[in-house]
Amino acid sequence: MSELVDYAQRELELIGADDEMQQEMNKDIMQIVKDFAGQEHSGFSAGYALNALERLLSFLPLTPLTGEPEEWNEVGNGTWQNKRCSRVFKDADGTAHDIEAVVVSYDDGKNWNYPKHWHQISFPYRPPVNPQEIKLPASEDPHRAEAEK
Template identity: 45%
Template sequence: MSNLVEHARRELELLGEEPQTVQGYLNVVQAFADMGHSGGSASVAIPVIHDLLQFKNLRPLTNSPEEWVNVADALWQNKRNSEAFSDDGGKTYRLLSEGGTSRNRGPKHISEEAK
């Protein structure tokens, strides 16, 4: 067992997690440890994994029609970031986390040009 996995086991047990839950977390930590990251590469990989686990996009959203789905009359939702909504087919968008709703128009973002 790697130092990372052993650390995770101790910390999870201190939380009083159920054994099945602890094992599930340890499987994920072990998979990460098996990637063989050094301290430097781990510090790059961890934020990427964190964002992916939260369904965040890693690259900017684009105006590609393939990236947007019409969910209501003149309202599109992004397939890569479910909190991004557009009223112009993906050219611009608003994020729910920034107050971008039909009643409260949050900050507007401009999509990158599709390649």
């Protein structure tokens, strides 16, 4: 076996397989690791493949969105959704937003929420794999004000 397969097996054993779902997940993950190891990537090609796989498996485009008309489906009331990245929307006035680009925490990172106001974008746009994390004081939490009413 390869070093990668051995490493993955040891790591998965550390998290355990207490239930049927985790056993199935470990089996599926090991199959992917074995397939990847069998491709014998170099350091460069492995990084390239991992980057592309992470984006594709997350339903994110490999190249920047263009904002061109053919990238959009109208989903109602002057709102358009991007065909290549379903988390990107455009309003009737042409303003585009990525509804998952930013997350906000009001409790020092214990909980994360998407903000009420979406992240405005311009094109070309390459959606990030991970959202930008913004920590704000609890006093700015809009839900806190509602709860105190």
